[in-house]
Amino acid sequence: MTIAAERPIKTTADTPASTETKTFRFGELFSGPGGLGLAAKLASRPGYEIVHQWATDYDADTCRTYAQNICNDPDDKSVVHHDIRTLDYEVLKQLGGIDGLAFGFPCNDFSLVGERKGFDGKFGPLYTYGVRALEEFKPDWFLAENVGGIRADGGVALKRIFSDMIAAGYRIYPHYYRFEQYGVPQARHRMIVIGIKKELKVEFKVPSPKPYADRDVSAKTALKDIPESATNQEPTKQSKNVIERLEYIPAGGNAWHAAIPEHLQIKTKTKLSSIYKRLHPEKPAYTVTGSGGGGTHIYHWSEPRALTNRERARLQTFPDNYIFHGSKESVRKQIGMAVPVEGARVIFEALLDSFAGVDYDSVEPSLAYLIP
Template identity: 75%
Template sequence: MKQTNSSTTHLAELGSDRTELKTFRLGELFSGPGGLGWAAKEAKNPGAQIVHRWATDYDEDTCRTYASNVCGAPDAPSVIHADIRKLNYQRLHDIGDIDGLAFGFPCNDFSIVGEQLGFAGKFGPLYTYGLEALLQFKPDWFLAENVGGIRAKGGMALKQILSGMVSVGYKVYPHYYKFEEYGVPQARHRMIVIGIRDDIDLEFGVPSPTAYADADVSAKTALSNIPSWATNQELTRQSDLVVERLSHIPAGGNAWVADMPEHLQIKTRTKLSSIYRRLDPERPSYTVTGSGGGGTHIYHWSQNRALTNRERARLQTFDDNFEFYGSKESVRKQIGMAVPPKGAQIIFEAILNTFTGVPYDTVAPSLAHLIPTN
């Protein structure tokens, strides 16, 4: 392995034996509430760790949530509330250099439930700010994340993004992760790209999900035994009509059940499967999103109500002591935009294993065919 710029700190000294811990300083763009930031801090490796350096996001509540849970203080100066399009990167340079970069660039224009405007939309081009950060900071590695819908239309958008990553000096390893295969109690599918700088003689291997084959990913287990002290447990008000409608929907079903009474039927042309959809207690949840109106809350399998934000956070694998800031609606959006921390932790651990030579089971990147060859 060639020389990298990651810092090294001493863990302990016992007699003449010295143990050194390689420390990777992490910067984040579009940081969200801390799904990736928390996961990076929790990543386990006998010879390396990831520590927070700086993060930025456009939403003020989100920044407070991130700073409080990842940095230990809701007003931590290393978490910058700013619109990335107006942020002077010198502010990040002033905080310090980084060895790793994470950027879950906004997915709105690539989501299959949106208009799929791609690069023509408001959010589609924002990945370029990640490329600029790679050029300026030259970290050893990066992690970029977006929705699986970015593979649409033959992967044209993803090809362009990967080409940009390669052009700024990185080998890339794009993979379509199904997080329920990694012990997350939710069918959440995401495109994640790991990049390693060209001059570093290492190859990344996508962590195999085999070790998690027997994990209990049922919604029932995920939502059990939530402690009374857990925050963000406020119930959503259900109208009498909604309660009555839910009473006719079985576990795992939605508003389009065949025997729904006439006065409770929803008369729309499109029949989205997520409308008034109840969880199946024996299966992983369907994808947690930031939406909630018009029957798009996630609904309990036996109780005629929507899930609380803490229950949503459980499905996303946030710890119960992870506290979200803001209104109930703001918290719902934060949880929906996040990467499941326990799933992301597995990927960060694979990065640390790669840089420290620790063997682990791997699979080939499923989207490697979209990497530019020239």
């Protein structure tokens, strides 16, 4: 069976009839607000494209955000609001077959922050729903994403996950991506696995960060010139104490800075570096998170305030016309849980180049040593 026979082929009125576009129909589990969805939609290579087929997530606001921006309708029925643990995959099959699948399964139980319950936690086993989707839908390729902290057990969890992906019928290319090296203004590090169906004569190569070495990824550049018309710019209310504390913290500093007077110091045994940490204007932002209490909102380098959600979205490389639905805290969570759009786009375009047989600068997969 040829690759072309498995996908619809279309021609456009603006190109000669002989120009064929191979279209990968794209499905997503744990879709989030659309970081991967938008990256796939924007990925562009001559003769190849990725188009949305369906997506699903357990959070209602997230689904409306995805549908609004990827489908141009917040109530689009191809975005299914449902808990994956009770979702009947027949619902997704009725929405159409797919050629590509993404599943950025929840990472809470593998994160370096928290109790690290791994496979014994609430979220640890959720990757199995992605593997099941591979078995049922048999897409040509997949992209799976998780936090770098999943490696902290010496690779035991990853070997198990990789083994299941291979058993589902795929060659895998796992790599630990540092997105600030790929033009993203944020130090965000994620484990991403690309899988290619074994019977296809296609080899994926991890794109090299070298073409992005001169990209300005400073926080100052990322946050400049946000138009007043952009949505999701509601300010976070800061107490008088927080404002005063921030005024003692220099750019790049945090709540443990020596200059903070006694009455403004935080008395805890654990000293997380991200608490009341101010951005440095000339460096990439630190990791944007989806939740957390006081001191975790990401703080401006010169103004004594937390960033707005729109500014946080800028650090995740969402465009200013991307509309997030829900309360301010819901939007904060959505943005923090997303994959940076432009970082994911680099990977999708490398994937399209792989199918097109186009060579590109590459590096060896950093996690290949964990493949069983």
